Amino acid sequence: MVLIRIKQTWKRMMVISALVLVLMSSLLASSDRLTNVGTTAAPFLEVGVGSRAIGMGGAFVAVANDVSALYWNPAGLCRIGHGEAVFERVEWLADIDFNYLGATIPFGRWGTAGFFLNAMTVPKMEVRTVDFPDGTGEEYDASSLAVGVSYSLGLTDRFSIGFTGKYISERIWHEKTSSIAIDIGTLYFTGLKGLRIGAAITNFGPSMQMDGSDLIIYYDADPSIDGNNDRIMGKLITDEWPLPLNMQFGIAYDIFDTKFSRFTVAVDAFHPINNTESINAGCELSIMNMLYARAGYQAIGQQDTEEGLTFGAGIKYKMFGQSNIKFDYAYADFGLLEYVSRFTLRLDF
Known part of the structure; x- marks a missing residue:
């Protein structure tokens, strides 16, 4: 019996390895082109959401089974099965504050709806000009905001689609700009023992x-x-400047899924318009569906990136009825820029 399970696990690992090799060979072959870094507006839209997803290296397009699917792949919202809310506060690089608030509401066979608010603020700095290099006595700041609604529907028991519409605004001192954008996602359960395939196009909209x-x-x-x-x-x-349009494709696979534990691996391929193609990879170990350990690696194959290793952990505490509260933590290495830690609070209802 043990030998049979070992063989089954080995076969599953071979399937994942083959898919990863195909993705890496096809994407990294074109990684020598110009990066186009700094050629898009609203860069805050590229900051990932959710300590769980970040702990898995940002490989979440095909996982997408919690409220952070609002960001990664809206097609996964209808697979959550219950209402869920999230709040996240992150001290981003250079003392920039990043805040995210979102929630989903299921409507049975009519699908699932959700909404979110994503805000980033830059601390005040002194205004300096050519005539007043030591400062004018004034201060300026900057902020970015995205507000959106999402909808997801399962077309079959294995295939779902999702859409997001969002309003985006940015401000630097007295200058402002705004735009609208849409995200489109799909999620397919193959039926092959937990293998899922996801795809999403995000931030499609007019320039700013x-x-x-x-x-x-x-x-x-x-x-x-x-x-x-x-x-x-x-x-x-x-x-x-155009919005940071991004095309994503991902696979996720449960190496094993028992009553006591589950081990999931995921790989995502990214094709942004403002950088070279790259791959995110990660995994999650769930114990009794209460304790979670995660690890991953971001931006594999991307030129001149400081992103890299990530890891995280989570705990779920049952409250009353169907309500659960979840605490997640993630660490993301940024090389010369040191690191970013984040905490996320999720509530099932």
Whole structure:
């Protein structure tokens, strides 16, 4: 009996290894192209959500079975089976605050709906100009916000789709810009002992362009002439920048899933418009569906990245009825930029 289980586990590992090799060979072969880093607006949309997902290296497109599917793949929302809420607060790099709030509500055979609010704020800094390099006495800050709604429906017992519509805004001092975007996702359960395949396209929408009072200038058409109007009002025009469109494909597989424990591995391939293709990989061990250990690696094959190793842990505490409260922690290494720790609170209802 033990020998049979070992053989079955070995076969499953071979399936996962083959799929990973196919993904890596097809994506990393084109990793020498220009990266296009810094050519998109709203970079906060690329900050992953959920300590569970980040602990697994951001490989969550085909897992997508908790409320953080609002970010990774909306098609997974209808597979949660109950309502769930999440709150996450992260001290991001350079003392930037990142906050995420979301919830899902199931409607039985009519699918599942959800909403979220994603906000990032930059601390105040002193205004410095060419004329006042030591500061003008003023301070400026910056903020980004995304608010959205999602809907997911299971078309069959194995295949589901999901959509997200969101409003995006950014502000730097007195300059503002806004746009709208959609995410589209699919999730397929193959029936092969826990093998799932997911795909998503995120942040598809119009470009963003900053505008505001700080772009107003006074211009002297000919400084060499005395007596002319040297304060002709003008306005600087900023460039438009596209949203960080991203195409994602992922697979997830339960190496074993028993009454007492489950071990899941996942691999995601990313094709962003502002960077080279890369792969995220991770795993999760669940014990009694109460304790969780996770590990992963982000941005495999991406050029000049500081991202890398991740790990995390979680605990579920049963409250009353069908209600559970979950605490998750994740650590993500950022090389020269040190690391980011995050805590997430989830509530089942």
